[in-house]
Amino acid sequence: MTTAAPVNPALGQVLQFVDEHRQQFQDDLAELLRIPSVSADSAFRDDVRRAADWLVEHLTQIGLAVELVETVGHPIVYAESPPVAGAPVALVYGHYDVQPPDPLDQWISPPFEPTVRDGNVYARGACDDKGQMLTHVKSLQAWSRVAGELPLQVKLLIEGEEEVGSEHLESFLAENTDKLSCDCVVISDTSQFAPGVPAITYGLRGIAYYELHLTGPNRDLHSGVFGGGVTNPANTLAYMLHAIVDDQGWIQVPGFYDDVLPISEREREEWRRLPFEQKTYESELGVNGVTGEAGFSTLERRWARPSFDVNGLGSGYQGEGAKTVLPAKASAKFSFRLVPNQNPHKITAGLKALLEPLTPPGIRLELVEHHGGAGITFPLESPYLEAAADAIEAGFGKRPVFMREGGSIPIVNSFSERLGADVLLLGWGQNDDNLHSPNEKFSLADYHRGIRASAALWDRLAAIKKR
């Protein structure tokens, strides 16, 4: 195991403590996993609070200043260690609530009776996010026991509503920017690139989601009697959707690519080295090939290029057999994935400018704007990313790869915008951990490595001169 030399002489002892308490830390995780803190189901309301109380007690024992913050929904657990002059401040975000466990009959062992099989602990929340979140709590515990104090100030923000849309977190952030002020945010709620390939996710795509409703005649018509004599909204829908994107995947919204930041050579090089096999990917998806924007690899297209996807279509008769209907209405849901520097509002304006002139006589167009959010990246040169890479190397014995993610995590944008902090997405999970599905699991080796990496992270971050 190659590990960069610790900055703080205590780190070695801290890591040793982590190693020695491996079983204890697994038992602590099992204790938390036994609490069915399902935020979506009011029948579990008391259990959700029990999980929050467990955390409050646990964090208090570690020596942190802890608050249980009431919201209209489930409480937020907030804790912090004392400020350390000259060192940066880190904010850990996580959540103690879990997805509903249904369908129950597909679990091999009960969702709230954590069970170890093949080195993994199986339970709802094992990976998402109790197990991952707890790695940071346990590393703080180790530092606290071994060194008596932390090398930097760490703040913990652990909510109970992540699985139901983080409804009350945004206002808590807005009202507590001073209290939460920090230099970097640490989130462990994603995955490694692959088994044995730990990763730092430093970029996310944004989204601009729309619903298009086209209305033609005031009622469904007989397509024999009227076909050819009235504008068909379903025909028009196909025409309009195809006007948005050509058959090469190139998006036709005016100005769409104007603000797109190119992928850097360093990134392309980094991703080219990733263990990604196009053939394996295709066979796992059951397809005989893929199409996409020319000149880019699949990972580049998914992570760092904008895209357009129809998410839903509905019109006329969808039942069995044939019905000769000329439908009165046709609708589509569709979304653009945006890359950093693209502005969702500008996309909306461009989309209207594209579609409105295409609306033929006899069709009424209604464009509904759903949620939009910008893409985001954190600079690969950020000292916090460098520190995290060193820490992961200490914890996992391998230097992490730098990846992006094609989806959006709105809370990451909120942290970045409200706190002006770089966000470190340090995922300890695996892609097959069955998040939101039966038989959710988390590798106990990854749990242990994550605690080690987190312990090293406090050391490495503390070495950064506070700006």
Add this chain to the structure above:
Amino acid sequence: MTTAAPVNPALGQVLQFVDEHRQQFQDDLAELLRIPSVSADSAFRDDVRRAADWLVEHLTQIGLAVELVETVGHPIVYAESPPVAGAPVALVYGHYDVQPPDPLDQWISPPFEPTVRDGNVYARGACDDKGQMLTHVKSLQAWSRVAGELPLQVKLLIEGEEEVGSEHLESFLAENTDKLSCDCVVISDTSQFAPGVPAITYGLRGIAYYELHLTGPNRDLHSGVFGGGVTNPANTLAYMLHAIVDDQGWIQVPGFYDDVLPISEREREEWRRLPFEQKTYESELGVNGVTGEAGFSTLERRWARPSFDVNGLGSGYQGEGAKTVLPAKASAKFSFRLVPNQNPHKITAGLKALLEPLTPPGIRLELVEHHGGAGITFPLESPYLEAAADAIEAGFGKRPVFMREGGSIPIVNSFSERLGADVLLLGWGQNDDNLHSPNEKFSLADYHRGIRASAALWDRLAAIKKR
């Protein structure tokens, strides 16, 4: 009232008989309308048979040779008068079954208690088809009573399964071509062009109906994680549908227009004179305009030009709000309306030739062919059409217009193909008679005029030298 002079001296008395028995004939219609012969609902099975029996008795009293032909479903009533040497043979087709009356609560008077309001009789089946079919029975009755014999042989084929797809009629036709042999077929089951504008429908469009299924990945994917990195079947569907028809309504299937017969100058001239107001049409449909094939009027597009309509679309998420799904499948139902001389099988071949090369990597295409049928016209110069026009003038006091219809009536093609006879579509109904809807009605004046026109038709047809 301008009426061409009768060929048979008895016609004057026959028409007088019709006028004198107006109330009696209305009572007879009411009697048949009281029988709820709903063919689709097995609860009405005995009533359907009761309607058939009523017809058998009624036709026997007129002096026809009558058969009740059993089928696996509802029986067919067949009757014929004696052959008349040197005169042509006419076959009347109609149906005694009716649509279900639902929704019952929207009927002003009960569907099977015929009620007269404003000169219309309201009841299920009043127009479709008991009232219209009975005009021919009553005209035969008048001829029989007044002249003791008919001036030509008339055959009657009245089925009880028209509203459930005429399932057993086709095999009856196939097995009885000799028995049914005739020179022309008379069907009164359509509408006049407008109130006071009686019409002969001499052409119908055909149809080629398809279902297109596109399959992409083996499961729904997250559109953020995968968007841009996998071929989206819903995007592809829009692309393919738009490849079938351009935004000017011009169909792109190779060879599609090769066999299309042009509209004759006589037809265009005839239709230009019809009381059709584009603005009224649009406002009745609630649209601010229509699009369609350039160089053709709305009636020309609906009656005599081919068209392409998407009949249904389905893919991904169609519920409320936004779901970031990249759907595994996308489907469309669509159909072409064909004009005479176009062959549905040739269209299928052209469609495959168009779509298969457009199928991108990552998409599996499945094209399902539903029913197809050719368009059909009968020559405006046909002596049978001329005879029918004279007869309508005698019955309605107005010369009929010659129109086509945009939909298909498969049985018309069957009669034409199996019997080699011209089919006269002599509709006595109105467009607002609420067929298949609550408050179906039939104008008693049109019922009476229809009986007169039918009586005159036997006279006029008899004058045609048998070929």
